[in-house]
Structure formats: structure tokens, C-alpha cells
Amino acid sequence: MFKKFTIGIITIFTLFFIVSCGQKKLAADGYYFEKETFTRNDIQVSIVLVKNQEEMTKLLAEHNRTAASGKEVAAFSVLEINEPKCTIYMIDPKISYQPEFIGHELVHCMYGDWHQSQP
Secondary structure, X not given: OHHHHHHHHHHHHHHHHHHHHOOOOOOOOOOOOOOOOOOOOOOEEEEEEEOOHHHHHHHHHHOOOOXXXXXXXXXXXXXXXXXXXXXXXXXXXXXXXXXXXXXXXXXXXXXXXXXOOOO
16 A cells, blocks of 8 residues: 555656646746846836825826736836836835835846736
8 A cells, every 4th residue: 555655646746747847937926937028237227106006007008008907007117228227116015015026027127028928
């Protein structure tokens, strides 16, 4: 019985390992890194703290952005095409602390549109 149990466990772990090798690891924000559209190591980053979702919705509209269907936006970034400047708009962490979103947007500042096939 012990031998069958051990073989079963080994088989399960082997299958799990094989299946998981082909999958991208999702970060806490639900995204994985695909491919950068550019690389900027020296950038000027500005942060705009947003008070609530209503203000975030207005800012999204001002920058011709929309939220994915049924989702609220916690942060977004606006990149300057010809200059190494980037502005991150985010819900104030004193209101809603979600550090994964500022990290996500900072990676946009550094690498551009790095998750082209993810919404």
C-alpha cells in the first residue's frame, strides 16, 4: 500500500511539474510579462494620487483610456513617446494600498506595452 501511495504522489507531482512548465506565472495583479516595446533605464516618473474611483474614471477619459469590462482601474500610466517621462495615476495608498499596481505601472514606464495580449 505504501509503495502504491508513493508512486501515486510521484506521478501527481511529475504531471503538475510538466503542466506548469508551459504556463506563464501570473503576478499578484493578474498579469505576466510578455515582451517589452522599448527599454528605458533613465526616466523621470511623476505620480498623481487619485482620491476615488470617480476621479479615476474622469482621468481615464481625459487620457482616452477605458477600463476593462466590469473592472475598476486602480492605476494607469501615461508615457511620453519622445522623452523619458512617465506619469503614473494611482488611487492614493492611504485610501487603498495595492502596491502591485504601482509596480505594474512602473514596469510600463520602463518597458512600454509589455502585455500586448492581456487586457
